[in-house]
Amino acid sequence: MGYDPGRDLRWLLLRPWVLIARLLVVIWQLSSLALVLVVQGNSSNAQVQQRLGRRILTTLTDLGPCFIKVGQALSTRPDLVRRDWLEQLTQLQDNLPAYPHGIALATIEQELGAPADQLFEVFPDYPVAAASLGQVYKAQLADGHWVAVKVQRPNLPTILRRDLVIIRLLAVLSAPLLPLNLGFGLGDIIDEFGSTLFEEIDYRLEANNAERFADLFARQPEVTVPRVERLLSSQRVLTTQWINGTKLQERQALEARNLDPSALIRTGVIAGLQQLLEFGYFHADPHPGNLFALSGKTGPLGHVAYVDFGMMDSISDSDRLTLTGAVVHLINRDFTALAADFVSLGFLNPRADLEPIIPALEEVLGGALGDNVGSFNFKAITDRFSELMYAYPFRVPARFALIIRAVVSQEGLALRLDPSFKIIRVAYPYVARRLLAGDTSEMREKLLEVLFDREGRLQLERLENLLAVVENDSTSPDLLPVAGAGLKLLLGPEGSSLRQRLLLTLVQGDRLHTDDLRALMGLMGRTFSPRKLVSGMLAKLTLQPA
Secondary structure (H helix, E strand, C coil), X not given: CCCCHHHHHXXXXXXXXXXXXXXXXXXXXXXXXXXHHHHHCXXXXXXXXXXXXXXXXXXXXXXXXXXXXXXXXXXXXXXXCCHHHHHHHHHHCCECCCCCHHHHHHHHHHHHCCCHHHHCCECCCCCCEECCCEEEEEEECCCCCEEEEEEECCCXXXXXXXXXXXXXXXXXXXXXXXXXXXXXXXHHHHHHHHHHHHHHCCHXXXXXXXXXXXXXXXXXXXXXXXXXXXXXXXXXXXXXXXXXCEECCCHHHXXXXXXXXXXXXXXXXXXXXXXXHHXXXXXXXXXXXXXXXXXXXXXXXXXXXXXXXXXXXXXXXXXXXXXXXXXXXXXXXXXXXXXXXXXXXXXXXXXXXXXXXXXXHHHHHHHHXXXXXXXXXXXXXXXXXXXXXXHCCECCCHHHHHHHHHHHHHHHHHHHHXXXXXXXXXXXXXXXXXXXXXXXXXHHHHHHHHHECCCCCECHHHHHHHHHHHXXXXXXXXXXXXXXXXXXXXXXXXXXXXXXXXXXXXXXXXXXXXXXXXXXXXXXXXXXXXXXXXXXXXXXXXXCCC
């Protein structure tokens, strides 16, 4: 079941009739599509663009699962793909041609040991959705509960192995001709893609992933994960609780059901940040077909349900903490520390001279952030970084391929629902609140790093930056929880290191630094004045649903 590029290449080379026939089909279809796009892509005629969108959809669908996966990734990027084409590409998520129903029934019987009509009280004659790797049926159990039964397409391992070899060959051969400076080969990207695809087609792994993901969000009512029916699941059949929801695809469809797109986006982004920065385990494919809007709200957060846990990945504790620190360094515009973060994450060589890189980072990120953190746009920054890669020794570590995909997909989904959305408007307050609460040892350590410089001096302007980010968060204006969490940290047993550092700062150099103490008390008084706390609570009440 596993992906091995060397083994798979040898396997296909021993079958030249398969290799040559498929290679000719792929080259012919892609070349024909590229020619049509070059000739007609700049047309201002809406009908021509719709026709091109259908041509792209048809080509990727005809080429099969590997190419459909590429199209699915593009379908989440309204800033990369014309809207005319985007409407067609969204059909790749779960609106593909179904394979014969009889094959699905045979797979169920082979995998689960009994016919579908014996295992389920009701089993339909057609699927409700067909995707790149399988199709889904809405069935009913004997106890009355409705379930989603995902049945894998036939012969998938052979198809994937064949196409991944061909895609890798074409990519490696064409890489020198492409204007890319990724810091590693296209082959590495495809190997990561291939490994993930082969994990996706083992539904036993997906069941494990779903249950692990559900445990992480068990105490958060705004995130729902469908329950796995283990007795009705196997390697090629997966049965889970049926989710009654609305796809996070079109704003009009959500509003027609009295659902708040902004609240749903906020939940999706915060859940994504939790996965990356708290849990270290994340859903790498949050496209609109895998996220559903549910009724109800928890404060400013809408309710969403995740489905399809085939593409998951983990991030190391070291990388997770460094990413959190990088966001903090962005808040504080500390580009020297940010350059060090890039070294730690592997985006810069440890031997690289950071002196010329720091001003370049400030130009790219500082200019993008400006005075308003909400102006940050992930896509715009990645575009600028691609320019930096030519002049500076940046590279993208292979282990970040799925992380970048997840973040880009999440932002793309949000942009579909709200073209003015900026992901950092949610990310900054989230990280700032976590730091100020100091609810874990790692967050307390990171807070100390932010508040004190290397000589142990209090950096009051950094604390002021963090508080300003929280205070200006229009989605959650109530400062009382921040004040309570900070007071609990300062006075509680977990705050001993913070109290010690503050004391050392105030008596540094054998004298009492009352100026720092007065400035700190003044900042606290201004930020947490009774008037601000009351107005924050009132604003929060107005945000609550009627």
